Amino acid sequence: xxxxxxxxxxxxxxxxxxxxxxxxxxxxxxxxxxxxxxxxxxxxxxxxxxxxxxxxxxxxxxxxxxxxxxxxxxxxxxxxxxxxxxxxxxxxxxxxxxxxxxxxxxxxxxxxxxxxxxxxxxxxxxxxxxxxxxxxxxxxxxxxxxxxxxxxxxxxxxxxxxxxxxxxxxxxxxxxxxxxxxxxxxxxxxxxxxxxxxxxxxxxxxxxxxxxxxxxxxxxxxxxxxxxxxxxxxxxxxxxxxxxxxxxxxxxxxxxxxxxxxxxxxxxxxxxxxxxxxxxxxxxxxxxxxxxxxxxxxxxxxxxxxxxxxxxxxxxxxxxxxxxxxxxxxxxxxxxxxxxxxxxxxxxxxxxxxxxxxxxxxxxxxxxxxxxxxxxxxxxxxxxxxxxxxxxxxxxxxxxxxxxxxxxxxxxxxxxxxxxxxxxxxxxxxxxxx
Amino acid sequence: xxxxxxxxxxxxxxxxxxxxxxxxxxxxxxxxxxxxxxxxxxxxxxxxxxxxxxxxxxxxxxxxxxxxxxxxxxxxxxxxxxxxxxxxxxxxxxxxxxxxxxxxxxxxxxxxxxxxxxxxxxxxxxxxxxxxxxxxxxxxxxxxxxxxxxxxxxxxxxxxxx
Numbered sequence: 001x002x003x004x005x006x007x008x009x010x011x012x013x014x015x016x017x018x019x020x021x022x023x024x025x026x027x028x029x030x031x032x033x034x035x036x037x038x039x040x041x042x043x044x045x046x047x048x049x050x051x052x053x054x055x056x057x058x059x060x061x062x063x064x065x066x067x068x069x070x071x072x073x074x075x076x077x078x079x080x081x082x083x084x085x086x087x088x089x090x091x092x093x094x095x096x097x098x099x100x101x102x103x104x105x106x107x108x109x110x111x112x113x114x115x116x117x118x119x120x121x122x123x124x125x126x127x128x129x130x131x132x133x134x135x136x137x138x139x140x141x142x143x144x145x146x147x148x149x150x151x152x153x154x155x156x157x158x159x160x161x162x163x164x165x166x167x168x169x170x171x172x173x174x175x176x177x178x179x180x181x182x183x184x185x186x187x188x189x190x191x192x193x194x195x196x197x198x199x200x201x202x203x204x205x206x207x208x209x210x211x212x213x214x215x216x217x218x219x220x221x222x223x224x225x226x227x228x229x230x231x232x233x234x235x236x237x238x239x240x241x242x243x244x245x246x247x248x249x250x251x252x253x254x255x256x257x258x259x260x261x262x263x264x265x266x267x268x269x270x271x272x273x274x275x276x277x278x279x280x281x282x283x284x285x286x287x288x289x290x291x292x293x294x295x296x297x298x299x300x301x302x303x304x305x306x307x308x309x310x311x312x313x314x315x316x317x318x319x320x321x322x323x324x325x326x327x328x329x330x331x332x333x334x335x336x337x338x339x340x341x342x343x344x345x346x347x348x349x350x351x352x353x354x355x356x357x358x359x360x361x362x363x364x365x366x367x368x369x370x371x372x373x374x375x376x377x378x379x380x381x382x383x384x385x386x387x388x389x390x391x392x393x394x395x396x397x398x399x400x401x402x403x404x405x406x407x408x409x410x411x412x413x414x415x416x417x418x419x420x421x422x423x424x425x426x427x428x429x430x431x432x433x434x
Numbered sequence: 435x436x437x438x439x440x441x442x443x444x445x446x447x448x449x450x451x452x453x454x455x456x457x458x459x460x461x462x463x464x465x466x467x468x469x470x471x472x473x474x475x476x477x478x479x480x481x482x483x484x485x486x487x488x489x490x491x492x493x494x495x496x497x498x499x500x501x502x503x504x505x506x507x508x509x510x511x512x513x514x515x516x517x518x519x520x521x522x523x524x525x526x527x528x529x530x531x532x533x534x535x536x537x538x539x540x541x542x543x544x545x546x547x548x549x550x551x552x553x554x555x556x557x558x559x560x561x562x563x564x565x566x567x568x569x570x571x572x573x574x575x576x577x578x579x580x581x582x583x584x585x586x587x588x589x590x591x592x593x594x595x596x
């Protein structure tokens with residue numbers, strides 16, 4: 001009874017931040033689960049109207065701090081398709097590098113600072129013991145990996161948060177040779193640390209099997225940027241048709257929207273990508289993560305963590321491939337004329353947490369008429385809720401106490417990596433019954 | 435050896451995109467060893483589960499205030515903190531979270547049911563409209579150099595480091 005369509009207001013909310021869970025249990029059975037995004041809406045769908053198209057990507061970056069660069073790239077793609085801009089091959093590679101930098105730092109933040117304390121029975125990653133060999137290693141690995149991703153973002157995109165260089169038609173600044181060489185050194189240096197991370201994630205015993213329809217973008221070089229949308233059912237559709245397959249589900253108690261894909265609940269994100277397109281990973285990743293890759297395709301939701309670790313390795317490997325084999329030189333951005341009629345553009349990319357969809361309507365004055373966004377965490381909200389119920393029943397069957405069940409549920413929510421602050425330690429469980 | 439005295443810090447987030455929280459975790463890449471040694475994060479949802487809101491030397495507050503519930507929490511933080519630092523554009527200026535304050539009437543009608551349903555203020559407020567703010571660290575995200583200098587000054591002022 002928890003998916004009730006009652007209002008249909010186009011709205012965009014940031015989904016990181018506060019969330020709460022309401023769980024009703026009766027006679028050791030889960031009666032109701034409500035995963036609530038309680039963060040205040042900031043109404044970007046309304047705020048974008050009337051803004052000049054050239055400024056839209058920077059406005060929409062402010063939807064989310066941690067995936068801001070994904071929003072910038074998705075919005076740029078949507079705007080470019082609306083006004084008819086075709087970018088250069090170099091721009092495509094710089095965008096791929098922007099995405100790789102994002103995946104490295106964002107996945108590393110999630111895996112080390114949010115997930116790993118659960119493995120070691122710690123409250124916080126900063127409590128890891130410098131005098132313990134493994135914990136010492138992981139502390140240093142974490143901040144080196146994050147720093148390398150951050151550095152790559154800075155030299156390619158200007159900043160790792162709300163990037164300043166990517167724009168409609170190309171890039172505004174270009175890295176110099178010294179920076180590029182330094183990036184190569186840093187990425188090569190963290191590679192062994194990433195392999196250790198994959199090993200730690202692979203050894204995790206956390207498990208919850210779930211029959212789910214996975215949906216991902218079939219990118220040709222696993223660069224998170226462009227491709228048809230494919231799903232476990234074998235269906236293949238172009239990016240522009242994605243929204244037609246989605247059913248918006250208003251969740252009355254949550255400030256976020258849920259979605260169904262062709263009427264079915266589904267999951268997006270690293271696990272979906274690994275399940276569907278792992279054959280596109282870089283050859284060095286396939287070689288050095290071979291034993292971890294044998295675990296895919298996987299129905300274990302917790303393998304989303306392992307999938308993210310493998311994506312960090314791929315991001316390092318393909319970034320190195322690009323940096324070593326490409327001469328990056330300054331080039332002008334591709335100019336565009338204002339559209340002669342009102343026009344629409346769709347941009348779909350793989351953000352760290354899954355498919356991110358931007359659609360924008362642009363008027364002949366170059367101003368935004370309207371737009372719509374579909375965000376990964378919204379798409380995962382229904383399956384997350386379902387699996388929280390499933391996990392709670394499993395825990396109840398094993399006679400766990402409330403504190404333990406709460407902890408188990410938090411671990412599951414963190415595996416979905418809903419977004420920055422949700423992903424970590426927020427959970428307020430309101431117990432009813434029992 | 436006596437135990438190292440630590441700065442009692444809280445990191446709080448209200449209505450915003452949490453870009454400064456992310457930036458803080460990126461600054462940690464270079465400063466984590468010092469912070470581990472000198473800072474006691476009493477309350478930081480991004481870093482830990484067992485958060486307590488008790489006496490703080492410094493509260494860093496990110497985001498704008500969009501509801502009475504948030505205003506109440508902010509006042510409680512203010513009461514318990516010797517210093518309160520507004521972090522990032524939404525906390526310092528209200529924007530861009532306060533963008534709905536300037537929506538036209540038609541757009542306001544469109545969003546009003548949501549505001550009513552989730553008991554949101556009619557206008558989003560910057561922190562200084564609700565409590566006294568001691569230091570501003572503006573920027574979208576916050577200016578990292580200014581933030582680090584505020585942390586450094588606080589470590590000296592509270593005699594954590596010489």
